[in-house]
Amino acid sequence: xxxxxxxxxxxxxxxxxxxxxxxxxxxxxxxxxxxxxxxxxxxxxxxxxxxxxxxxxxxxxxxxxxxxxxxxxxxxxxxxxxxxxxxxxxxxxxxxxxxxxxxxxxxxxxxxxxxxxxxxxxxxxxxxxxxxxxxxxxxxxxxxxxxxxxxxxxxxxxxxxxxxxxxxxxxxxxxxxxxxxxxxxx
Numbered sequence: 284x285x286x287x288x289x290x291x292x293x294x295x296x297x298x299x300x301x302x303x304x305x306x307x308x309x310x311x312x313x314x315x316x317x318x319x320x321x322x323x324x325x326x327x328x329x330x331x332x333x334x335x336x337x338x339x340x341x342x343x344x345x346x347x348x349x350x351x352x353x354x355x356x357x358x359x360x361x362x363x364x365x366x367x368x369x370x371x372x373x374x375x376x377x378x379x380x381x382x383x384x385x386x387x388x389x390x391x392x393x394x395x396x397x398x399x400x401x402x403x404x405x406x407x408x409x410x411x412x413x414x415x416x417x418x419x420x421x422x423x424x425x426x427x428x429x430x431x432x433x434x435x436x437x438x439x440x441x442x443x444x445x446x447x448x449x450x451x452x453x454x455x456x457x458x459x460x461x462x463x464x465x466x467x468x469x
Contacts, residue, residue, distance in 0.1 A: 306332050307348045402428065
């Protein structure tokens, strides 16, 4: 079996290269050695076109170019629409994430204010051993708060690791990059 890359060449020396077709004028990709001395003049699609043939052959080649260009344009428009749709989805997801974060922050702020108001009513009286609510200190509310604090210590946020939105595995842009094969290398 002969080496498809030529004498002395291996697959690791072969890379994707680009050239412009002399027939249709479109850029095309081909595989070849890094130091390609021979570059194909035509793309695979134009291989059978005759540039110096009869008028009918040239017209047929031009019609084929027009059909091919329209097909590529439609494909590009479909891709552009899909990218725009994916972008809108990603922006909406990001907006909802920010809203949920804001909502969570406001809920926590509200709970802290409510707890402060409750604890302001349930403080030890300076004159005797009663709570401001009228019960013996510490009243059941203060005991419940102290017990909760013992059972649920303040959370440790030191292990927080920020993940940029575009690199999170579940994020739509990450899924899009994976689908397109452009996700960053680790």
